[in-house]
Amino acid sequence: MALLDELNAQMKAAMIAKDKATLTVVRSLKSAIVNEQIKVGHDLTSDEEKSVLATQLKQRKESVAEFKKGGRDDLVAGTAAEITFIEQFLPAQMDEAEVSALIDQVIQSTHASGKSDFGTVMKALMPQVKGRADGAMVNRLVKAKLG
Structure with missing residues (x-):
């Protein structure tokens, strides 16, 4: 549950700062975690939470590739910012x-x-x-x- 607490804190900070981009991604992550909790029928373990975040990260990376292919540079920047935000909750990636x-x-x-x-x-x-x-x-x- 520590991740949900952290996301709630981030959401409050984004609301106070009127940061709509951060607020949107936080709400999306919270929704994905809650949906997974409902699906499995119990509170998620830390590994399960990280798995949900990894899935969300992968989806956004795939979106960036599609946006670039489609010439939608306006969407690439916003999605790249979401990727950076999600990565702060995951362990460092191996090269x-x-x-x-x-x-x-x-x-x-x-x-x-x-x-x-x-x-x-x-x-x-x-x-x-x-x-x-x-x-x-x-x-x-x-x-x-x-x-």
Whole structure:
């Protein structure tokens, strides 16, 4: 519940400052968290809250890509600001070098040798990078390393 408390504080501050952009994103995040609570039927754990935020972040990153493709630069800036806001609640993201080193460790520990071991490597790797690395990047790096 600490995240909801933090979001409530951010919402009050945004209301006082009359910051409509922040207020909109805070309300969106609160709504997503409450909807997930209703869906699972209990208060969310910290990991579940982070998962909801990661989903919201991913949606916004996909939106930015679509806006750029469509030439909607006016929407890119606002969505980029939302991304920055959401990232403050998530753990620092791992870069490609860190993920690559972790993949090497997992490949060595699972004795993976080729493409047929992709599932084994991903199963061992994903819990270690969950919420800290983009799944598409992890997928791409594992495929490259397994040949």
